[in-house]
Amino acid sequence: MIDIAIVEDSKEQAAVLESHIKAYSTEHKLAVSISVFYDAITFLEKYSAFHIVYMDIMMPMLNGMDAAKLLREKDEKVILIFVTTMRQYAIQGYEVSAYDFIVKPISYPEFALKFTKVLGKLDRDLPADVFIRTDTSFVRLAPKDILYVEVKGHHCIYHTLNGEYRQYQTMKSAESALSGQCFARCNNFLLVNLTHVDRIEGMTAYVGGSALQISHPRRKAFSEAFSQYMGGIKP
Missing domain, CATH: 2.40.50.1020 (LytTr DNA-binding domain)
Structure with a gap:
């Protein structure tokens, strides 16, 4: 089971990403668990170990970049992927060891390509079954x-x-x-x-x-x- 968190204030955008994950998992017979959070504060308060976190950068109250810094205090190893409308924000991701970024609107082909890459890293990092x-x-x-x-x-x-x-x-x-x-x-x-x-x-x-x-x-x-x-x- 791969545990995935989506941190996205837009319910519409969160639903798109969640549907992409479900479509990929069905296509590749992959067992996944998806948790959706509509603000970063709730995500951090309720955080439990995830394998992958998709984090929107532009969010109210606490933006994704600041949330990522706090996330790293809790979990240094989780694979962090930023979701953004502007590529220049993604560059800052190196400061918090972000693995990758996806630019909105998220198309399924782009998601699938990047998700396959993420799974490769996950296979290398996870303990042997x-x-x-x-x-x-x-x-x-x-x-x-x-x-x-x-x-x-x-x-x-x-x-x-x-x-x-x-x-x-x-x-x-x-x-x-x-x-x-x-x-x-x-x-x-x-x-x-x-x-x-x-x-x-x-x-x-x-x-x-x-x-x-x-x-x-x-x-x-x-x-x-x-x-x-x-x-x-x-x-």
Whole structure:
């Protein structure tokens, strides 16, 4: 799933861009989630991690360039694309590490060309997906969508935002596949995605609505891994 934000005060222009994204995703069988914000202040207040942000430059209250500077304080890696009526404004985008710009009115051919380029960068930047072989099919999972992995018998159960997937696999193999992706064991049977940990209370980690038991032997290492994650350091 690719999470995209559109920050545009014109509802008409936002609808055009949203329709282009949906048309492209349908044509290329791409899973996307689109959030539309009609002012930059609301966008920044409600900001959650996005992969791509389309930002209009000329907006009331807070213009796109100033909003982009504040955005970079929250997220240094998100792909930022300016949407503007005048090319000269786009040059200032280098100050906030904008990846590209689109000039209004936005035609679908121009959008599609630039979006293909953006996806190429996204493929290079995103963590490698995990492929799960279930009893009936192959499933491709993005690490960010995995809440935790549970081992039962000779199978690993991947608890994700979109459901559960079971694969014949050892925990050691699952842990290896997700190495470097902010996962840590809270006990011998559970591998937790630290980005989805809501809180830790005593010997319990709350993850995506589930209460997971932390074992005494794993407590110190798991707590340290979570503290490092909260401090911006990958465990």
